[in-house]
Amino acid sequence: MRKNFGAKSWCYPQNVFIIATYNEDGSVDAMNAAWGGIYDTNKIVLALSLEHKTVKNMLKRKAFTISMADEENVIPCDYVGIVSGNKDPNKFNKTGWHFIPSKLVDAPIITELKMALECKLASYDEKEGIFIGEIVNVSVDESALTNGTIDTKKVKPITFDPVNSAYYGLGNKVGDAWKAGLKLK
Numbered sequence: 573m574r575k576n577f578g579a580k581s582w583c584y585p586q587n588v589f590i591i592a593t594y595n596e597d598g599s600v601d602a603m604n605a606a607w608g609g610i611y612d613t614n615k616i617v618l619a620l621s622l623e624h625k626t627v628k629n630m631l632k633r634k635a636f637t638i639s640m641a642d643e644e645n646v647i648p649c650d651y652v653g654i655v656s657g658n659k660d661p662n663k664f665n666k667t668g669w670h671f672i673p674s675k676l677v678d679a680p681i682i683t684e685l686k687m688a689l690e691c692k693l694a695s696y697d698e699k700e701g702i703f704i705g706e707i708v709n710v711s712v713d714e715s716a717l718t719n720g721t722i723d724t725k726k727v728k729p730i731t732f733d734p735v736n737s738a739y740y741g742l743g744n745k746v747g748d749a750w751k752a753g754l755k756l757k
């Protein structure tokens with residue numbers, strides 16, 4: 573027997589993206605976005621409410637960065653999903669985070685979050701609230717590398733559980749992609 577829950581926006585695992593943009597005065601805003609994912613080979617899709625300060629900033633600067641929320645930053649990552657830069661211009665300062673300007677897009681990179689996608693706004697559908705970013709670079713703090721490549725255990729990304737409104741760390745590796753299934757070929 574299976575139990576039906578009806579039409580829900582539930583999916584496992586769900587990303588926890590932290591989108592960072594510049595405000596009009598050059599200060600920084602950040603927001604939490606779990607409704608989004610990779611699309612095509614170099615694009616990312618986000619479902620965003622148009623009233624967010626982040627959206628206004630993205631439309632003005634045509635750029636943003638997306639950092640992976642991580643275990644060490646659960647509190648500020650959740651905080652930027654609760655408070656709006658529309659209401660609190662001091663929002664970013666309260667996170668205790670710092671930023672460096674991306675050299676490739678007109679957006680800030682949050683230094684405390686180890687992995688970031690630097691994106692140009694490729695297109696958006698105002699009616700649907702769908703935003704597509706072209707990923708022009710992935711940058712990662714060297715502390716999250718092992719033998720020169722990104723180490724998931726060091727990035728420690730978190731995932732959003734939409735059913736129970738919770739964040740989880742990732743578990744252990746359970747297989748190799750494009751390899752595990754070869755046993756059945």
Ligand SMILES: Cc1cc2nc3c(=O)[nH]c(=O)nc-3n(C[C@H](O)[C@H](O)[C@H](O)COP(=O)(O)O)c2cc1C
Nearest residue numbers: 603604605606607620621624625626653655656657
């Ligand atoms: C776990 C979580 C996931 C969220 N995902 C989204 C999302 O995918 N799209 C969206 O529009 N808002 C999402 N939000 C809400 C925004 O992060 C929130 O409204 C934020 O205050 C917007 O900030 P801003 O106005 O400074 O841009 C999410 C919030 C949380 C806590």
